[in-house]
Amino acid sequence: MQFISENNLAALIGTSNATVQKWVENGTYPSHTENGIKGFYLEELTTIPEVKEILDSNWNKEFQTTPIREYTSVELFAGGGGLALGLSKAGFKHVLLNEFDKSACNTLRINRPKWNIIEGDVRHINLTPLRNKVDFLSGGFPCQAFSYAGKQGGFNDTRGTLFFELARAVNEIRPKVFMCENVKGLVSHDDGRTFNTIKNTIAELGYTLVEPRVLKAIMYQVPQKRERLILIAIRNDIASKVNFRWPSPYTQVLTLRDALYKSVIYDTDVPKSEGVSYPIKKQKILELVPQGGDWRNLPEEIAKEYLGGSWLLGG
Secondary structure, three states: OOEEEHHHHHHHHOOOHHHHHHHHHHOOOOOEEEOOEEEEEHHHOOOOHHHHHHHOOOHHHHOOOOOOOOEEEEEEOOOOOHHHHHHHHOOEEEEEEEEOOHHHHHHHHHHOOOOOEEEOOHHHOOOHHHOOOOOEEEEOOOOOOOOOOOOOOHHHOOOOOHHHHHHHHHHHHOOOEEEEEEOOHHHHHHHHHHHHHHHHHHHHOOEEEOOOEEEEHHHOOOOOOOEEEEEEEEEHHHHOOOOOOOOOOOOOOOOHHHHHOOOOOOOOOOOOOOOOOOOHHHHHHHOOOOOOOOHHHOOHHHHHHHHHHHHHHOO
């Protein structure tokens, strides 16, 4: 039986801890305790779609998929290479990566010295020499303009307009497929008008947009509660020949322990470290958070003082 904590179940299905605790109180699902942590067995939660997906997963079969040839790709807004590394492991050969931040570019050069990294503003890069020579283009255009944690300026924010630079790159390169990712708040920003503009732009470029989906890192062998909206668009001349499927989730939900100790993620424990030394005030606050808990476990007045303006965001 696979155990999942109340906290992680809430993250998995995108609901609040309070809702999950009500299920326990109402007897909606059987509650169990392992190592002092309250939670559930996945096998007893089959009426929850996300859990059923995990239990019926084709992950192991899909993980054996290998490319039939070398596929080429271009990545914009590459950052320190998180997305690029994943694509490389999936079989893509990066023809070009662009990033504005100097430190991020230095990180890329040190870790992948053979990659063609173009440092600078994407607005000043001519990509027409790559026209019809690249299979795939990807880019996580800056999300601060649409994030719940930001000011949500959208296209009025200069960072938000970088989507149109990604669109320009698509128009100049004409890749077979392109992918972009952003925060899930992009869908609802400005009452949906921002997202409609993006969808209309993709259509005008001559691409068919796969129905977008919010993917949760916690479902894909990553012990992290990160959600991202993924957009996949296929060039119209080949769209009818493509049978696109979203990846199956991993067969279990991993936790931070799986990242710190030998597990399916790493074949060894994390080396011993003294870790971070916190100021006394912060240390006392952290001591109030139980194992598996978070800021919501703090007394309200302490949480308000500690989180400051973030308390008002409600997320």
